[in-house]
Amino acid sequence: MNTRSFKGWLYLIPAIAFLGVFVVYPLFDVFIYSFEEGYNSASQTYFGIGTYNYSYVLRDPYFIQALKNTFILVVITVPLSTLLALAISVALSSIQKLKELYQTIYFLPYVTNTLAVGLVFMILFQKTPYSDGFVNQIIMAFGGNAVDFIDGPYWAKMTVMCIYTIWVVLPFKILILTSALASVNPDYYKAARVDGTSSWRIFYRITLPMISPMIFYLVITGFIGAFKAYGDVVGIFGTNLNAAGMNTIVGYVYDMLYGNSGGYPSYASAAALVLFVIVLTITCINLLVQRRSVQTS
Amino acid sequence: MKIVLEHVSKRYPNRNRKVGGVFTAVDDFNLTIPDGKLIGLLGPSGCGKSTTLNMICGLETPTEGKIWFGDTDVTNLSPELRGVGMVFQSYALYPHMTVQENIMFPLGNLKGEDKLSKEEMLRRVKHAASLVQIEELLERKPSEMSGGQQQRVAIARALVKTPKVLLLDEPLSNLDARLRLSTREEIRRIQRETGITTIFVTHDQEEAMSICDEIVVMEAGFIRQVGRPQDVYDEPENLFVSKFLGTPPINVFDAEVQDGRLLIGDAVMFDVPGVPNGPVVAAVRPEGFIVDNKGPLVCGLDLVERMGRDKSVVATHPKLTSARQIRAIIDSDVHVDSHVDTVRFALRRPKTRLFDVQTGERVHFPGEEVVREYQRQKKATS
Numbered sequence: 001m002n003t004r005s006f007k008g009w010l011y012l013i014p015a016i017a018f019l020g021v022f023v024v025y026p027l028f029d030v031f032i033y034s035f036e037e038g039y040n041s042a043s044q045t046y047f048g049i050g051t052y053n054y055s056y057v058l059r060d061p062y063f064i065q066a067l068k069n070t071f072i073l074v075v076i077t078v079p080l081s082t083l084l085a086l087a088i089s090v091a092l093s094s095i096q097k098l099k100e101l102y103q104t105i106y107f108l109p110y111v112t113n114t115l116a117v118g119l120v121f122m123i124l125f126q127k128t129p130y131s132d133g134f135v136n137q138i139i140m141a142f143g144g145n146a147v148d149f150i151d152g153p154y155w156a157k158m159t160v161m162c163i164y165t166i167w168v169v170l171p172f173k174i175l176i177l178t179s180a181l182a183s184v185n186p187d188y189y190k191a192a193r194v195d196g197t198s199s200w201r202i203f204y205r206i207t208l209p210m211i212s213p214m215i216f217y218l219v220i221t222g223f224i225g226a227f228k229a230y231g232d233v234v235g236i237f238g239t240n241l242n243a244a245g246m247n248t249i250v251g252y253v254y255d256m257l258y259g260n261s262g263g264y265p266s267y268a269s270a271a272a273l274v275l276f277v278i279v280l281t282i283t284c285i286n287l288l289v290q291r292r293s294v295q296t297s
Numbered sequence: 298m299k300i301v302l303e304h305v306s307k308r309y310p311n312r313n314r315k316v317g318g319v320f321t322a323v324d325d326f327n328l329t330i331p332d333g334k335l336i337g338l339l340g341p342s343g344c345g346k347s348t349t350l351n352m353i354c355g356l357e358t359p360t361e362g363k364i365w366f367g368d369t370d371v372t373n374l375s376p377e378l379r380g381v382g383m384v385f386q387s388y389a390l391y392p393h394m395t396v397q398e399n400i401m402f403p404l405g406n407l408k409g410e411d412k413l414s415k416e417e418m419l420r421r422v423k424h425a426a427s428l429v430q431i432e433e434l435l436e437r438k439p440s441e442m443s444g445g446q447q448q449r450v451a452i453a454r455a456l457v458k459t460p461k462v463l464l465l466d467e468p469l470s471n472l473d474a475r476l477r478l479s480t481r482e483e484i485r486r487i488q489r490e491t492g493i494t495t496i497f498v499t500h501d502q503e504e505a506m507s508i509c510d511e512i513v514v515m516e517a518g519f520i521r522q523v524g525r526p527q528d529v530y531d532e533p534e535n536l537f538v539s540k541f542l543g544t545p546p547i548n549v550f551d552a553e554v555q556d557g558r559l560l561i562g563d564a565v566m567f568d569v570p571g572v573p574n575g576p577v578v579a580a581v582r583p584e585g586f587i588v589d590n591k592g593p594l595v596c597g598l599d600l601v602e603r604m605g606r607d608k609s610v611v612a613t614h615p616k617l618t619s620a621r622q623i624r625a626i627i628d629s630d631v632h633v634d635s636h637v638d639t640v641r642f643a644l645r646r647p648k649t650r651l652f653d654v655q656t657g658e659r660v661h662f663p664g665e666e667v668v669r670e671y672q673r674q675k676k677a678t679s
């Protein structure tokens with residue numbers, strides 16, 4: 001028994017060493033940084049230990065804006081993308097003809113280069129000297145006024161951001177949900193049909209509970225992913241996110257480290273830890289809800 | 298409810314594009330299932346049992362033919378309108394619901410004037426649960442029960458709407474040998490108590506023989522024989538049925554008829570007047586062998602096994618085609634010398650059946666029916 005567990009640890013050493021150096025140590029370091037006041041990265045000195053970094057960050061209007069943006073993004077895109085993915089997956093699994101073709105089409109964005117995706121969004125939303133963007137043409141065709149989605153009002157920019165995020169996360173969710181739907185034993189549906197169950201009741205009382213673990217998985221990873229949004233935002237609105245009013249928490253952290261106003265690892269660390277606490281809390285709530293609903297349903 | 302299948306066929310398009318065409322899973326079925334009886338659909342894997350059941354249930358529509366429930370043509374009726382209850386091989390109990398919720402589920406589908414009050418639903422659930430004797434388990438989840446208990450829940454769920462027809466697709470195949478025995482008796486009891494016409498699918502002939510009023514033996518989409526289990530066992534209409542029924546299985550020999558005598562190898566077994574000359578297949582039930590020092594069938598002796606009441610003699614014969622060895626069952630008080638190399642048998646006519654070499658159809662000969670007469674007399678006197 002003892003030699004066996006010793007062996008087990010031995011085999012784990014490479015992984016533990018790797019994780020220790022690249023994950024645990026940096027995490028620990030970030031934690032320390034966030035409490036060191038007035039840290040100077042050039043001289044590697046600081047004035048004292050305390051919570052000033054946190055109070056600075058939490059009062060910084062740019063951080064508040066980033067927090068607000070991130071929350072809006074999360075609250076809108078996670079439920080919407082999950083519902084949309086569920087609807088599309090159910091539709092996909094109920095058709096017979098050309099099923100593979102449709103599945104491939106819905107999965108294409110997942111394997112498409114981000115630059116190509118960015119280009120598509122430019123064509124859709126960007127105002128250029130040559131065109132107003134596809135969406136604007138539609139709006140104008142219905143008699144509306146063109147909107148500048150990239151440099152225009154806040155809600156327009158947020159709309160583009162949400163649509164983009166949903167569009168990007170959709171393929172993966174569809175993939176997971178279609179395979180979850182396919183793994184439900186068809187006998188359940190046959191039994192329900194013999195008993196004359198309406199399709200809505202079958203979906204609500206049988207399909208949904210059966211795939212609920214996968215839905216919860218998608219919601220949790222969706223929350224985490226949306227909270228960490230950054231790259232996509234830069235892709236659409238450029239690197240000066242604070243000026244665009246479209247910064248996210250991760251964007252704020254990055255700016256504090258390397259941006260034009262950067263060079264403040266302590267503030268960055270504090271912001272990163274605030275994000276960590278938020279994500280941790282939300283995930284814990286998710287897991288609690290999941291446990292309860294799986295037990296009672 | 299009497300069920301009639303009229304020239305029912307089911308064809309599936311062939312998956313293999315190269316071959317093309319269609320695959321016939323069920324071929325021109327004509328079958329009448331009497332009201333209130335327990336019927337066994339019996340046959341090897343892939344012979345179309347489930348397909349037949351699904352067509353009766355309404356999950357599949359026949360490619361051809363009609364299905365009647367009583368005087369109603371239900372061929373194109375959807376399952377919920379037929380009043381059938383179905384138990385699946387996998388039980389298909391909803392894992393996230395308790396036993397009570399599972400059994401109540403079909404009742405929740407009732408709409409309009411059929412809609413039941415909560416109390417009435419509970420009462421019916423209790424009644425169905427008591428039929429299968431699982432009242433104490435109502436709060437459990439399917440995963441917290443044994444296979445046999447899950448199976449009862451599945452039956453209760455099928456019974457709760459008081460169907461006119463109960464369909465069971467291999468309901469015992471997930472159970473261990475012991476539980477199978479007791480559960481099949483249970484199914485018999487429930488069927489007797491409710492009087493619901495029940496169709497029971499199995500590939501285990503013993504199971505079908507032991508509880509069914511009538512069995513339907515199928516092979517590759519065809520009905521091979523229909524009848525009371527004992528009748529089908531005693532009087533198989535073809536070689537397939539004779540081989541399919543009975544444990545240990547029937548012993549099949551390459552034989553020949555010459556001038557009204559049955560020969561296996563060169564030895565004359567007995568007279569079969571009226572049977573034309575030529576090769577024939579002779580099949581002998583294990584209980585059809587009589588150990589006899591002057592018997593015509595000379596076999597190599599492999600083994601003598603004592604099995605409780607009976608003795609089983611394992612022997613070899615060059616003309617045997619059904620297996621490597623003959624298995625004969627004899628009374629345990631008959632002495633067999635197990636130290637010698639050969640054993641000689643005489644054959645009982647009523648336990649020997651002849652079949653055409655080409656078609657596998659039964660070839661009748663005089664004196665083969667004695668058993669049934671004997672049994673009838675026994676039944677009449679007892």
Ligand SMILES: Nc1ncnc2c1ncn2[C@@H]1O[C@H](COP(=O)(O)OP(=O)(O)OP(=O)(O)O)[C@@H](O)[C@H]1O
Pocket residue numbers: 309310320321322340341342343344345346347348349500
């Ligand atoms: N949807 C289908 N498409 C094509 N062929 C099918 C389909 N369903 C069944 N078959 C074929 O029809 C035949 C009969 O199938 P069925 O399921 O009725 O067999 P079974 O007698 O129930 O066998 P088992 O004892 O293994 O359950 C099989 O050869 C099967 O391959």
Ligand SMILES: [Mg+2]
Pocket residue numbers: 346347348466467
């Ligand atoms: Mg089957």
